[in-house]
Amino acid sequence: MVTGAAGFVGSHVADAFALAGHEVVAVDAPARSLAPDVARRTFDEVAARPGVRAVPADLAMDDLSAVAAADVVVHLAGRPGVRSSWGAGRAAAERDNVLATRRLLAACAARPARLRPLVIIASSSSVYGSAGHRPNREDDPLNPASPYAASKVEVERLAALAARDGLRTVLLRYFSVYGPRQRPDMAFHRFVEAALDGRPLPVFGDGRRSRSFTHVRDVVAATLAAAGADLPAGIAVNVGHHEPVAVRSAIGLLTGVLGVRPEIQREAPVAGDAARTWADTGRAARLLGWTARTGLAEGLADQIAWHRALRAQEVPA
Ligand SMILES: NC(=O)c1ccc[n+]([C@@H]2O[C@H](COP(=O)([O-])OP(=O)(O)OC[C@H]3O[C@@H](n4cnc5c(N)ncnc54)[C@H](O)[C@@H]3O)[C@@H](O)[C@H]2O)c1
Incomplete structure (x- = not known):
């Protein structure tokens, strides 16, 4: 079962499990997406x-006893994004991240012990806050700086509690995922659309922020590896590229591939956005045999x- 299967990462994960020959139950509530129309279309495609069997269900509200009947649950549904979690978005982060995860874990835990699924849960690099002069390791202290990051810390706490109660949970801390089907609110999506329209690129802050940008193909590989690995219950694993890149360098690569030199439109920095995210990938390498393979220039071209x-x-015939 893949929750959030109408979303950016979830649709790729659902595709990959199906391609590998698994029966996939794809769960989503497209109306809860930041981009409901995109999610509806993606859900139909998946x-x-x-x-693949698509099951519309709102994890924060609907009866989950049937959907929890899987041997592996990959829980990617939720309300992503630091920027959208301020103000009115705080309640959505609380509902679709914390409440939805609590209900899903309860439904999984309610199954007879031998039928309980392995539950792989999307967490985020944002739980660390800003990385310092070395990459963040999984046992670093958590330092959430936005309602979104705080909701993911709470999701992690729920996963740890469920593990103590005998459910096999695994937390994957994804770092800035990009690639085909990237969410419309995310930086590269906004940059590419602006450049193709001939508009200035809307950049939050001065472009010095850096990210462990990670191609969705690599994220899918790590997620499938986690589904097949025998990991300690409750463990967290970073899923991020080992080399952070500054946003302005990424823009240089992107405009190079596009062959344009657009203007930059600076926008106020987003509160709670980390100055730097940087993944230590030692644990993923040791436990999953995983390391990100896609470089940024190649991934952006994709x-x-x-x-x-x-x-x-979309051009009418
Ligand atoms: N994309 C990234 O860079 C990134 C980085 C770190 C963590 N994550 C996490 O990975 C997961 C997937 O992210 P994404 O970028 O694919 O987001 P997305 O918004 O594209 O997908 C999330 C999906 O969850 C669904 N959803 C939301 N609330 C729901 C509910 N109550 N019941 C059922 N479905 C619901 C939405 O309709 C959407 O299709 C999220 O948990 C996100 O926080 C993503």
Whole structure:
């Protein structure tokens, strides 16, 4: 079962499990997405794949006893994003991250012991706050600086409690994921769309922030590896590229691939946005045999190709 299967990461994970020959129950409530129309379309596409059964369900509200009947649950549903979690978004982060996860874990724990699934849960690099002069390791103190990050810390606490209660939970701390189907609110999506429209690129802050940008193909590989590994219950694993890149360097790569030199439109920095995220990937390498393979130039070319293909489809015949 993949929750959030109408979303950016979840749709890729659902596709990958189905391609590997698994039966996939794809769960989502597209109306809860930051981009409901995109999620509805993606859910239809995922549902059409051989081996996938799409089940619309709101994890914060609906009866989950049937959907929890899987041997592996990959829980990617939720309300992502630091920026959208301030103000009115705080309640959504609380509902779709914390309450949804609490209910899902309870439904999984309620199954007879031998039928309880392995539950892999998306967490986030934002739980660390800003990285210092070395990459963040999983046992570093958590330092959430936004309602979104705080909701993920709470999700992690729920996963640890469930592990103590006998449920096998694994937390994957994803770092700035990009690639085809990236969410419309995310930086590269906004940059590519602006550049293709001939508009200035909307950049929050001065572009010096750096990120362990991680291609969704690598994120999928780590997630599938976690589903097949025998990991200690409750463990957290960083899933991020080992080399952080400054946003302005990423813009240089992106505009190089696009062959344009757009203007930059600076916008106020987002409160709670880490100055730097930087993944230590030693644990992922040791326990999952995983390391990110996609470099940023190659990965951005991939995402740009997707934007172009989408635009070509949308041009009326
Ligand atoms: N994309 C990233 O860079 C990134 C980084 C770190 C962590 N994460 C985490 O990974 C997960 C997936 O992120 P994404 O970028 O694919 O987000 P996304 O918004 O594209 O996908 C999330 C999906 O969850 C669904 N959803 C929300 N609330 C729901 C509910 N109550 N019941 C059922 N479905 C619900 C939404 O409809 C959406 O389709 C999230 O938990 C996010 O916090 C993502």
